[in-house]
Amino acid sequence: MTQVIIDGKPCAAEEGETLLVVARREGIDIPAFCFEESLASYGACRMCLVEVVKGARPGITTSCTLQAADGLEVLTETPEITGLRKALIELYLAQAPRAESIKALARRYGVEKTRFARKVVKEDPLQNRCILCGLCVRVCGEIMGAGAINYIGRGQFTEINTPFYEENEACMGCGACAEVCPTGAIALEDRTDTRVMKSWSETKVPLARCAACGTFFAPVPFTRYAHEKLDPGILDALKDLCPACRSKAAARKAILLKKEGVIPPEPELQA
Ligand code: SF4
Missing domain, CATH: 3.10.20.740 (Ubiquitin-like (UB roll))
Incomplete structure (x- = not known):
């Protein structure tokens, strides 16, 4: 330490x-x-x-x-740091004028407007909220291993999307990109049996259906990924269940194991 x-x-x-x-x-x-x-x-x-x-x-x-x-x-x-932060906030307000997290920071630092030209893109898939921090690209490539999105263009025309703005099969629909985005720029929507990555060229990913209750609960490629890489020991009987049914099934299994004496009973509490 x-x-x-x-x-x-x-x-x-x-x-x-x-x-x-x-x-x-x-x-x-x-x-x-x-x-x-x-x-x-x-x-x-x-x-x-x-x-x-x-x-x-x-x-x-x-x-x-x-x-x-x-x-x-x-x-x-310090006054110098505060001054630098205020200037940065102005730049981000211009780059991503609809980002609520930036507006909140602007209020905290008393920044009421930006001196820079606001970049407002019509029908922007990233909702005029992207500051190009690159976290979505990095988490998709470095953590999820999908590499479904990347930077496109240069300078003031730089943006993030799928290659050639086309639907990308490499996307698992895991939502990690949206989770780490600091400005809430990435839009996705679950439509019955399909997850639509609205920001990523409307890439469509099928949702897995719970074998017990029939609820659509998670993108199919992501459940495969999670079973193979994150939880290879998961029981076959639980693989196709949604989290709620999985928890019920696990509890039922525990009751049976207790009844059969496989799981020993809890020790009596001493007075
Ligand atoms: S949802 Fe698609 S683009 Fe986003 S991190 Fe997952 S695989 Fe990558």
Whole structure:
């Protein structure tokens, strides 16, 4: 364990932890859009800037890439940092004018409008909410191993979508991209037996049907992926059940096993 000082408060940190993680654990709210704990930090959005007043990298730097080390001392809200954050918020308000999370941050920092030209795209599949942080692309490729989406175009015309804006069979419909998106830009909809990834060229993924109650509950390719990679030990009898029926079936199985003496009874509580 090491100790760092954040805004004058001594905080315990584990070796290799980043300053942003330590600060958030201590209840110090440093804003960040591109931070996702399942992915390596890459300091793209620049919102999590802090000022190192004592340590190896003095000056202003991103706290999501700053490793905690003994004696490190940082400030999270100096006038300079606040000024930089306000300028960034203005840029993001222009880039993604419909993103509620950015508007909320603007209110927190008293930013009422942007000096930059607002980018409003008609029928934008990402609802004028994408800040191009790239978390969706990274989680899809690096974590889910699907690589169904990527950057398209360059400079101010850069956007994210499926190759050639066509439906993409590589998409499992898992929704991980939507889950990590910091601005709620990715739209998907379950229509009876199909999940439609509205933001990803309307890619359609069939939904699996529960063998017990008949409810459509999860995309078929994703259930296969989950069974093979995440939970290879899952019992065949439970594979085709929705979570509710799976839980009921597991409880029933436990009752039977108890009755048959396979699971020993709970020990009597001592008075
Ligand atoms: S829903 Fe499709 S695009 Fe999104 S992370 Fe899953 S596989 Fe990738």
